[in-house]
Structures are given as C-alpha cells and as structure tokens.
Amino acid sequence: MSNLIKVALNLPIYHTFDYMVPKGMNQPLAGIRVEIPFGRKKMVGITMKAGNAAIDGNLKLNYQVKELLKQIDEVPIINQDIMDICVWGSSYYQHPIGQVLFGAIPSILRKGEKINEEKFKNYYYSANSQIDTHYFNNKPSQKKIYEFIKNKNQTFLDDIKKITKNLTIFHTLVKEGYIKKLEYVPKNESESHSINLSTEQTNIYKSIKSDINSFNSYLIEGVTGSGKTELYIKISDLIASKRGQILIVVPEINLTPQTLER
CATH class of the missing domain: 1.10.10 (Arc Repressor Mutant, subunit A)
Incomplete structure (x- = not known):
C-alpha cells in the first residue's frame, strides 16, 4: 500500500497534483520540497497534505498516479503558520496556491537547491x-x-x-x-529581559507608558549604541501585554536576527 500526497507546483494552475510515495521513502510532511515528474520534465513541488489517501491493488483510478522522485528537504521549509497564511491568501486573492507558496521562499530554493545552513x-x-x-x-x-x-x-x-x-x-x-x-548568537529571551534600563531610558519609557492608551508620536534621539533598540523592545513588550499590535521597521539588515530573537 502506498500513500498519496498532494503537491503544489509553481505554475498558474489553481489545483494541486496527486503523487504516490514510493516504497522505501518516508511519508513527507506538509511544507517539504519534492522532485516530481511532470510531463516529460522534472519539477520541484511543495507538499500540501500527507497520508490522506491510499492506493492498493483493488482501487482503480481514472488517471495515472506517478511516484515522487525524491524528497529535497528533511524538515518543512514552510511551517504550518506560513502554510495557513498562503492557503488563505490563495483563496482570498484567487491566486494559484503553488505560486503563492513558491513566492514565500527564496528564489534559490525554488530551483530545488539544498539549503546551505552556512549562508543563513x-x-x-x-x-x-x-x-x-x-x-x-x-x-x-x-x-x-x-x-x-x-x-x-x-x-x-x-x-x-x-x-x-x-x-x-x-x-x-x-x-x-x-x-x-x-x-553571532543572539541572546535568548531570558537574557534579553534581564537588561536594566538606564536613568534616561527609564524616563523615556515612563513618558511613553503614561500615554500608551492614546495615539501619540515620539522621536527618540540617540547616538549608535545608546540603547534605543532596547527601549523599542521594552515598549513593544508593554503593548503586547495589553494585547496590542506592534510594527517594528529595522533600519539595518544586521539588526534583524537579534530583533527577531527578542
């Protein structure tokens, strides 16, 4: 018995394609890239669902089901949260799901290249x-x-x-x-929250906190390394604790990893 799996392709087509998981291959999880035969060529696809159907010798289909050629990834490159967003976006904006999923990953991964962890x-x-x-x-x-x-x-x-x-x-x-x-290894969350604000930072924090429930604009001025980012994080924590929303625009790409970790 071999399981069927649905695969989305980077094509202007609004449906997915069924492929059979060959014997000896582990059942792919959703969000993994696979190499599949498509017509006379090979293509890269992204798995959508796993283990939803099975084929045995007594079941007849009105179309030929081809087998996956190989799994490119060992773990999903698109997690469930991103998958759900892509499925919603495809439905809401009436755009092919395969193109939405492939638009969510870097161009080099769309070509089927292995992930080079060193680059990340x-x-x-x-x-x-x-x-x-x-x-x-x-x-x-x-x-x-x-x-x-x-x-x-x-x-x-x-x-x-x-x-x-x-x-x-x-x-x-x-x-x-x-x-x-x-x-560069970002500090973990517990280390980040142990940072104490300076006197100037505390005064600014208290000033913003006092008006946190109303709309206001603030300009925090300081030289590089003066602790502006730490203030942003503390204020964001405060807003998040009140179930509010925060948008942080990072000015330099090298600040992205440490900001995400916070």
Missing part, C-alpha cells in the same frame, strides 16, 4: 589584540579597517562596507588573523 549564519568581526601592530606601518587602508573594528565590540559586514569599498583588504586581514570572524 550571521557573523560579526572583532580585532585581534594579540598581534604585532608594526604590520600596519605604511598600510593606511589596512590600519583604517583594523582601528574601526577595534573601536567597536561587534562589527558586522554591513558596517565595514560603509568605510571601504575594497573588501579584498578586509578579507586578507581576516585570513591572516588580524581580524577574528565569529558567529
């Missing part, structure tokens, strides 16, 4: 203090980059691009050990 890691850079600074004699460009990173606790690649267009120099410093490349 976020790194920051710090200066190696255990070096011979004579290396930078008569090397002003290298010294400028090194000093810039040295004066910051965590420097991301986007920051470095702001001070130099020649990243070859920067990568050479990393390769030779003058700059250390470290994986």
Whole structure:
C-alpha cells in the first residue's frame, strides 16, 4: 500500500497534483520540497497534505498516479503558520496556491537547491589584540579597517562596507588573523529581559507608558549604541501585554536576527 500526497507546483494552475510515495521513502510532511515528474520534465513541488489517501491493488483510478522522485528537504521549509497564511491568501486573492507558496521562499530554493545552513549564519568581526601592530606601518587602508573594528565590540559586514569599498583588504586581514570572524548568537529571551534600563531610558519609557492608551508620536534621539533598540523592545513588550499590535521597521539588515530573537 502506498500513500498519496498532494503537491503544489509553481505554475498558474489553481489545483494541486496527486503523487504516490514510493516504497522505501518516508511519508513527507506538509511544507517539504519534492522532485516530481511532470510531463516529460522534472519539477520541484511543495507538499500540501500527507497520508490522506491510499492506493492498493483493488482501487482503480481514472488517471495515472506517478511516484515522487525524491524528497529535497528533511524538515518543512514552510511551517504550518506560513502554510495557513498562503492557503488563505490563495483563496482570498484567487491566486494559484503553488505560486503563492513558491513566492514565500527564496528564489534559490525554488530551483530545488539544498539549503546551505552556512549562508543563513550571521557573523560579526572583532580585532585581534594579540598581534604585532608594526604590520600596519605604511598600510593606511589596512590600519583604517583594523582601528574601526577595534573601536567597536561587534562589527558586522554591513558596517565595514560603509568605510571601504575594497573588501579584498578586509578579507586578507581576516585570513591572516588580524581580524577574528565569529558567529553571532543572539541572546535568548531570558537574557534579553534581564537588561536594566538606564536613568534616561527609564524616563523615556515612563513618558511613553503614561500615554500608551492614546495615539501619540515620539522621536527618540540617540547616538549608535545608546540603547534605543532596547527601549523599542521594552515598549513593544508593554503593548503586547495589553494585547496590542506592534510594527517594528529595522533600519539595518544586521539588526534583524537579534530583533527577531527578542
């Protein structure tokens, strides 16, 4: 007995297609990419439902059911929440479900490429203090980059691009050990909530909190690293505790991981 599974394709077609899970292949979960035969070619599809029907030798169908060729993913790349949103969007806006699902994933994954976890890691850079600074004699460009990173606790690649267009120099410093490349690991939720506000932050927080139930506009001014983001998080926590809604627009892409973790 082999199970049927519904597969959505990136085509302007409003229905899914039935495929058979071959013997020896685990039943795919919903939201996994699979490779399937479609006409005379192979295509990438996204599974919609698992284990809803079965075929045995006594059941006759009025169409030929082909087998899946392979599973591309081991775990779903589209979780149930995103799947539900896509299904709703497809129905509400009358758009093919396959195109909606494929529009929710990066273009490289639409082609059936394996997920390279290394690409999804976020790194920051710090200066190696255990070096011979004579290396930078008569090397002003290298010294400028090194000093810039040295004066910051965590420097991301986007920051470095702001001070130099020649990243070859920067990568050479990393390769030779003058700059250390470290994986950025966001603080967990318990660590984030243990941060105490400064006096200035507390005054601003209290001012906004006093008018939280009415519409107001606030401009929080401060230099980089002064703690504006921490204020946004604390105020967002307050609004969320009152079952309100928050929209946070992140100004730099390197702030996205830590903001999501918070």
